[in-house]
Amino acid sequence: MLLPHVATLIAGLTLSAFAQATPTHYPLTIENCGSTLTFAHAPTRTVTIGQAGTEMLYAMGLGDKMVGTSLWFNNVLDTYKVQNDKVARLADNEPSFEAVIGKRPELVAVELEWMVGPQGAVGTREQFHELKIPTYLLPSDCEAKDNLVGADGTRLEPFRIDSIYKSVSQLAEIFDVRDRGEQLNAELKASLAKSIATARNKDLKDASALVWFSSAQMDIEPFVAGHKGVPDFMLSTLGVRNVVQSDEEWPTVGWETIAKANPTFLVIARMDRRRFPADDYEKKLAFLRSDPVTRNMEAVKHNRIIILDAMAMQASLRMFDGVEQLASAIDGYDLSK
The missing domain is CATH 3.40.50.1980 (Nitrogenase molybdenum iron protein domain)
Structure with missing residues (x-):
């Protein structure tokens, strides 16, 4: 809730x-x-x-x-x-x-x-x-x-x-x-402060993440969060680096490039909208675990995949809940693997 x-x-x-x-x-x-x-x-x-x-x-x-x-x-x-x-x-x-x-x-x-x-x-x-x-x-x-x-x-x-x-x-x-x-x-403001305090329990100086919103087709470059938008704010507030450096809000980036960056966490959007195939988060998960490029990423192999509502990745009230969920999920991972 x-x-x-x-x-x-x-x-x-x-x-x-x-x-x-x-x-x-x-x-x-x-x-x-x-x-x-x-x-x-x-x-x-x-x-x-x-x-x-x-x-x-x-x-x-x-x-x-x-x-x-x-x-x-x-x-x-x-x-x-x-x-x-x-x-x-x-x-x-x-x-x-x-x-x-x-x-x-x-x-x-x-x-x-x-x-x-x-x-x-x-x-x-x-x-x-x-x-x-x-x-x-x-x-x-x-x-x-x-x-x-x-x-x-x-x-x-x-x-x-x-x-x-x-x-x-x-x-x-x-x-x-x-x-x-x-x-x-x-x-x-109180909710945000609580989430920041939770993230302080982790050593995240080397932690990174990719935020995958959707894809027009499953086998093409995905829409991911740029480095100045709302998801980047969520990550950086908790001390996690976004591997994407584009100034665009939701640029497309190839999976080979993403795999090379090898983010510590993958954050994927869950939505009830069905405009694109990858709006379905279960299809995102199936792709990540079966594609020859993505399945070898450390975040996939160690199941460091965090699922958030799409509205939690927007400038909305749900964003604060999203930060809280991110902080809680990150706090629960063993990063020594």
């Missing part, structure tokens, strides 16, 4: 805590990824394009302000099921522009700029803004990143964890629930 203390955040807040919340003063104007957004009131009809933003709103108890979701890698957590069951699923992947505006949203919250951006698969921000529909892009995908270079964008600077805290704070301000945002961020 993802961060149970976070998942029960809203249930644990008292009515008096809500009464003490500092109210948002409207009209509210914020700067977001190159756009100025103004809200006359808290949105009552929101569409999310991306699971990360969806679950941030659920974690703050804002499911009743949502009228549509889309772009899911993993199934919704049981904790959020009651909220999620009342929100229309517009698409498992990208929705159409017409499907989004058909919900008459007062806000569209977007996880990835390649969905809503200069070359957006759904549309451009200008298209939405011309209809007086503000689009809030999670800062983690626009700050210090060029989304026009590489299939999933290229990091100009390493991912910063503060971008997630910023998303929570700004969404909380937009919806006039600042206290909920502050407490959620406090819980996230």
Whole structure:
């Protein structure tokens, strides 16, 4: 279960805590990824394009302000099921522009700029803004990143964890629930500190890892984590080196190159999406253990393979659970083999 203390955040807040919340003063104007957004009131009809933003709103108890979701890698957590069951699923992947505006949203919250951006698969921000529909892009995908270079964008600077805290704070301000945002961020920071403390139990100065997200076909170069993205942050925070040096978010790298690097750990994504064959983590495992190149890697021979939900590899609340799982798994391995 993802961060149970976070998942029960809203249930644990008292009515008096809500009464003490500092109210948002409207009209509210914020700067977001190159756009100025103004809200006359808290949105009552929101569409999310991306699971990360969806679950941030659920974690703050804002499911009743949502009228549509889309772009899911993993199934919704049981904790959020009651909220999620009342929100229309517009698409498992990208929705159409017409499907989004058909919900008459007062806000569209977007996880990835390649969905809503200069070359957006759904549309451009200008298209939405011309209809007086503000689009809030999670800062983690626009700050210090060029989304026009590489299939999933290229990091100009390493991912910063503060971008997630910023998303929570700004969404909380937009919806006039600042206290909920502050407490959620406090819980996230405490979780990260706990994971870092766990990793300190290991001597990881020579440890390395590869993070395999998916592959368009099983027998071609896989999509792996670049050295400035979210998974790299997760690894480096725990003291583990990413063997991939590309600045791209999810570059493709050949298995021969990966085998030569011989990472200490392999981290593979588990997802419920089925866009590519390697979305199925069991097929990833079967490939690693049967391919003549990969089966001889030390991580495969010693079963140092860590399975994480795909959303734990994104700039999302689940990332904190992913760091905790990584730290726990690494702590349990005997690295003397």
